[in-house]
Every structure is written in structure tokens, then in C-alpha cells.
Amino acid sequence: MTIVRIENLTKKYANRRGIDQLSFEVEAGQVLGLLGPNGSGKTTAMKAMTGLLAPDAGTLSLLGMDPAEDLPAILERTGCMIETPGLYPYLTAEQNLRLTGRFYPGFDAAMVEPLLERVGLLPYRKEKVRKFSVGMKQRLALACALLPQPELLVLDEPTNGMDIEGTAMFRELLLQERKRGCAVVLSSHLAHEMEQLCTHVAVLREGVLVDTASVPQVLEQYGSIERYYLRVTNADGREVI
Numbered sequence: 001m002t003i004v005r006i007e008n009l010t011k012k013y014a015n016r017r018g019i020d021q022l023s024f025e026v027e028a029g030q031v032l033g034l035l036g037p038n039g040s041g042k043t044t045a046m047k048a049m050t051g052l053l054a055p056d057a058g059t060l061s062l063l064g065m066d067p068a069e070d071l072p073a074i075l076e077r078t079g080c081m082i083e084t085p086g087l088y089p090y091l092t093a094e095q096n097l098r099l100t101g102r103f104y105p106g107f108d109a110a111m112v113e114p115l116l117e118r119v120g121l122l123p124y125r126k127e128k129v130r131k132f133s134v135g136m137k138q139r140l141a142l143a144c145a146l147l148p149q150p151e152l153l154v155l156d157e158p159t160n161g162m163d164i165e166g167t168a169m170f171r172e173l174l175l176q177e178r179k180r181g182c183a184v185v186l187s188s189h190l191a192h193e194m195e196q197l198c199t200h201v202a203v204l205r206e207g208v209l210v211d212t213a214s215v216p217q218v219l220e221q222y223g224s225i226e227r228y229y230l231r232v233t234n235a236d237g238r239e240v241i
């Protein structure tokens, strides 16, 4: 089932930067990794996808719905982590999840503890978030994104600031979500991490989609995502094939 269908999506800021005619699809159970240099449009694409930014042009279908008409219904079934986590610093981890959970119709307070356990925060559940480290806040933001038992996850650099255990936890968690049939769009600057997490990759440069490919195909042809990326962005100085 196609969960994300984007066609010619365009969003330009006043300075004319942004994304230009982006098209891609993500099926249930797939993980699409957005790759690209700083400022290439990954965050803009994710914001436009989740209704945080209204696109200038193009068509967008999420979970079979049009965000221009059905955004609340889409967000009830979507987990997002984009830029700074939207957490309440003076509440505890547990209270943050309880409060955020109220946005979702299927939420049950009994979901909070297992979720905290999944992201490794159970021992800190009674601590106020303002005392959390960057990685701990990322873990809690991830737990918030999982609250709706999402059919779509949109995660902008989700492992930023996470320690080694955190990134391993994230990998395992993503696998479980995929098995449930969740579709995932994520960005990362770590090519090696992308190899482990993603089923597909899309490369952006200056707001334009340069190439998309399946990860097994990339690994067979190029040996690593890093080599593929350098090749398709022409950063290795050779002609693009």
C-alpha cells in the first residue's frame, strides 16, 4: 500500500531556496532515507509533507488523504520528529507522554510505561525534561512520535545526539515499526547508518531530487551508500553516470 505519494512538490522561501518539483513514493514497511548536503531541502520536504509548511505547488497524498483537506486525520496516524523536539521542559518524561498522548484517539495511559522502556527512559520517567541531555530528549521525542501507533513516521535526523546504545535501540525500534507495516521517511548525514536503517534512499541537492534507489541495489552497484552518494552528487569530481 502506498502511504506517501509526492508529485512535483515545490516550496520556495522568500529567498527562492527550498524544494523544487520533488516526487517520490513510500510504501508500507519501507524506510526512505533522505540524503543531501546541508541546506539541500530535506527538512523543508519533511515540513511540507507533514503540513508544517504549505507547499506552493505539487500534489501530496499521505495515508490516502490530502493534507490540505484532512491534516488532523493524517496527524492522528503520523509520528513526527522535526527539528527541536516539542517537549514540555517543566514536566516529567511520563507527564510529557501523557499530555501528548491526549492528541491521539487510540491513546491509553497504559501505553506510557512500555514506551518509556522501549526508548530506554524508564529509570528517568519521574525526572523533569529540563534536566535531560540532548540524547535523552531525542529518545523522549521518539517515544512521542510512537504514541499514535503510527502508520507513517517522519523523522528528521532522529539519532542526533544519541549515544551508541541509543542508535542501536533506534535501529531495533525502526525494524519493529517496519514489521508492523509503518512507512518511514527519515534524514541523516551518516551514510553508514542509512545502510542499516533504510530500504530506499533519495538524494537531494539544492532542493532538487538527484536520484532515488533501493539500498540493496546501491550496495550491489556501489558497495556503500557513501560511494553512491558521492557519485550521484558528483562530489568525487567524476562525471555522473
Ligand SMILES: Nc1ncnc2c1ncn2[C@@H]1O[C@H](COP(=O)(O)OP(=O)(O)OP(=O)(O)O)[C@@H](O)[C@H]1O
Pocket (backbone or CB within 6 Å): 013, 014, 015, 017, 018, 036, 037, 038, 039, 040, 041, 042, 043, 044, 045
Ligand atoms: N525559514 C526559512 N526561510 C528562508 N530560507 C530557509 C528557511 N528554512 C530553510 N531555508 C533555506 O532553504 C534551504 C533548504 O533548507 P533545509 O533546512 O530544508 O535543508 P536541509 O537539507 O534540511 O539542511 P541540513 O542538512 O543542514 O539540516 C536552505 O538553503 C535554507 O537556507
